[in-house]
Amino acid sequence: MPTGNDRINAEGAGEGLRDLHTLTHGELTELLASLGQPKFRAKQVEEWVWSKNARSFDDMTNLPKSLREELAARLTLGGVEEVARQVSVDGCRKYLLRFPDGVSVECVGMPSRGKLAVCVSSQAGCPMGCSFCATGAAGLTRSLTSSEIYEQVMHVRDDFNTRVTSVVFMGQGEPFLNYDATLGALRRLNDPEGAGIGARHLTVSTCGVIPQIMRFANEPEQFTLAISLHSAVQRTRNALMPGVRKYSLVNLYNVMGEYVNKTGRRPTYEYALMGGVNDTDSELQALCDFCEGTLAHVNLIQLNEVEGSKLRPSTDLRAQDFVRALAAVGVEATVRNSRGVDIDAACGQLKQRLSK
Ligand code: SF4
Structure with missing residues (x-):
């Protein structure tokens, strides 16, 4: 033995x-x-x-x-190595970190009013192929281990030399295609003997991998869930997010109802506004219909432009139209600042730039 x-x-x-x-x-x-x-x-x-x-x-x-x-x-002790960084005028720092096998990922530290949020990657590259994303264009290299996800947070914490107050899984990769490692990292981040971050301040963002949404709902911790929605019109969503074509909006709507019933927690819907694509009147109406009567918060984000893509951000005035229309059906919406717009902030852009 x-x-x-x-x-x-x-x-x-x-x-x-x-x-x-x-x-x-x-x-x-x-x-x-x-x-x-x-x-x-x-x-x-x-x-x-x-x-x-x-x-x-x-x-x-x-x-x-x-x-x-x-x-x-x-x-x-692993040996994650920082190979590049960009620092934004708004204080955000974006890092390209390399693991011992040569695989690299991006993560971002976002300081704000005494708090430090970290955005981590769950995979190196991503198989989902979202049309507005630099990472999606390059495909998947491999999934990360839970400690590789955790180490990103520790790297940012040590660089800012301050406590991390929240973590979002919104970097490269689809966390629910790497469920066990994601959950392992969440638990280590939550553990008082790890990073000690409250479960509600740990947010997983998924494109809507439906089988894993209910699995996540059944975990005992009160982790937060965000759904990358980006359109409530099936045809538009299929074009923007081909990786979740097999999970229809109807099924997503139903499973989110079950999620809310089970957890009592309010999910966030992420909606990157793209001029002429998902900011039209009919798209707005579909979004209102999708959210009305449900427990939901909508984050409206102006698209980070990706080099070589024809997709463009919407306008601030249009974003305010969305906020008003959603409020009229009882849904709270927030227009989020695009943090680090001067530093290739959309996931995959720093890596893409350095690999040219
Ligand atoms: S937006 Fe997220 S899920 Fe979509 S391709 Fe990019 S990294 Fe993957």
Whole structure:
């Protein structure tokens, strides 16, 4: 029967040392026991990894030096590397981070009035192919692990040197096509011994992968759900978001009713306004019909223009028409500032620019 230590050595021999972030609590405890360490060491090591985001075993100053050396001989601490950044005049910082296998993703830190929100990627690239998105144009490279998602938040936290108050899964990727890793990251972010962020301040944004919406509703934590709607007209939505063509708006409407009944929580509908595409009178009427009588909040966002795309933002006046019309049917809507408009803020743009 191999011990955890044997397995770690065996994996290390074949494909490099194993990343400590990928060890379960049981595996870490087993490894430390095999090194003759008392039980409380696992908690100490985990605090360095998940809460303090140690980048080197030498940082773990409350561990004996000999143990730090033994751990360093068997494990790595991941090694996410920042390869590029852009800083906006509004204070947003966008990062391109690379993992040890060479795969890179974007994340964004958005400071505002003493708070720090982080937008993370759940996949490198994305298979959904949304026509208004730079990431969608490039396709999927691979899904991220839960610790790779978590490490993005820690990287931003350490760069701003302040507590992260909320996280949105609105970067590259469709989180519900990487459900288990997304949930693992959410739980670690929520854990008081991890990032300690309240569940209601952790938001997953999905294009509407219907089977996973009810799965999410049944999770015990009060995580927040946002739906990228972008049109309540089936034909328009099919054209804008081909990846969710198989999930009709009728089915989405029904499952969101079930979600609200089950959780009692108000979902957000994201709606990127595109001039002449989804900001017409008939589109507005369809959006009002979709939301009327339901528990819903609508976020109206002016489209971030993507190089090479014909899609253009709508006007501020038109956005106000949407707010008024939605209010008239009892639905609250907010026009969101496009943060970081000067820094390729739409997901995938920084990566796209650097790969040219
Ligand atoms: S908008 Fe989101 S879901 Fe759509 S292609 Fe881009 S990253 Fe994927």
